[in-house]
Amino acid sequence: MVTFVRCATAADAVAAVRDGDGTAKFVGGGTALVLLLQMRLVQVDTLVGVRTIGDVPGWSGIEQRGNVLWIGGGVTLAEVAGSALVRGYAPSLARAASVVGNVRVRNAATLAGNIAEADYASDPPAVLVSLDASVVVHDGARQRAVLARDVFTDFYTTSLDESDLVIGVAVPLVDGSVSAYRKFASRSMEDRPCVGVAVSARFEDGAVGALEVVIGAVSGTPQRWPEITERAWGRRLAAPLMATIADRYADAVDPIADIRGSAWYRREMVRVNVRRALEEVAASADD
Ligand SMILES: Cc1cc2nc3c(=O)[nH]c(=O)nc-3n(C[C@H](O)[C@H](O)[C@H](O)COP(=O)(O)OP(=O)(O)OC[C@H]3O[C@@H](n4cnc5c(N)ncnc54)[C@H](O)[C@@H]3O)c2cc1C
Secondary structure, three states: OOEEEEOOOHHHHHHHHHHOOOOEEEEOOOOOHHHHHHOOOOOOOEEEEOOOOOOOOOOOOEEEEOOEEEEEOOOEHHHHHHOHHHHHHOHHHHHHHHOOOOHHHHHHOEHHHHHHHOOOOOOHHHHHHHOOOEEEEEOOOOEEEEEHHHHEEEOOEEOOOOOOEEEEEEEEOOOOEEEEEEEEOOOOOOOOOOEEEEEEEEEEOOEEEEEEEEEEOOOOOOEEOHHHHHHHOOOOOOHHHHHHHHHHHHHHOOOOOEOOEOHHHHHHHHHHHHHHHHHHHHHHHHO
């Protein structure tokens, strides 16, 4: 039998998981965990409910904190997708949240749960890496921030401890930055991505001031090649440059093959979607 414990504080939630010695797990929306339990892929005695946590400032909120956009650990993907702040400051993240699964999933699933699940075929992780976001965790005693790019370490694996509670995500707000996310799904739009492309850029006098291109769902962790994107800095993001970056990303990627596509197919979808995502940020910079 599985016991459900509702926690009012972050420290209580962390203690419940830590004391469970591997048999207790946090549960946010339950969209991933309950499926795994039903399929008997995880063995859990205690589900530690975190939606009721009341002592973490901004736990259920999305707010601007100085030059950071804060998204609390209790925030659902539907709330991320619908937030005017996220749509204004980090449109790629709003877009990624809006294309996860279906409306029933997005209404229950949290961004924190999506991060902790670390499924390679997810939409938000590549975006968080492209935005240089940090994942803020509570270990029962103190908080620490871990760069999203250091969180995802392998298939379904993060650098966080089992008892690290994700209390929020901090997205740096950079003046003049633009971003885009393209999800390519090969079976149905409700399916997880076959390829995801997240682009974030800043332009100075029409030239690229900074550029990040991150690919999701092609291997265990989000993939980026700064040595390719940095060659665009100082140049206009014109069609030949976008095509070159897309070709180089397609050459650099080492895609897996699974039910959503072969390695060859994924490589070609990287080529097409990197170019299109770059076109989107170039167009939004012109607006
Ligand atoms: C039908 C379906 C379609 C989907 N399609 C997509 C898709 O297209 N794209 C995509 O990206 N994702 C997709 N998903 C995955 C979905 O995004 C995740 O299941 C969801 O985000 C997980 O969040 P949750 O709050 O429900 O997590 P839960 O199921 O509650 O937990 C998931 C994991 O995270 C841990 N956890 C939960 N909250 C915290 C926390 N605050 N701190 C630390 N650990 C925590 C749990 O212990 C568990 O290991 C789909 C899921 C379903 C069921």
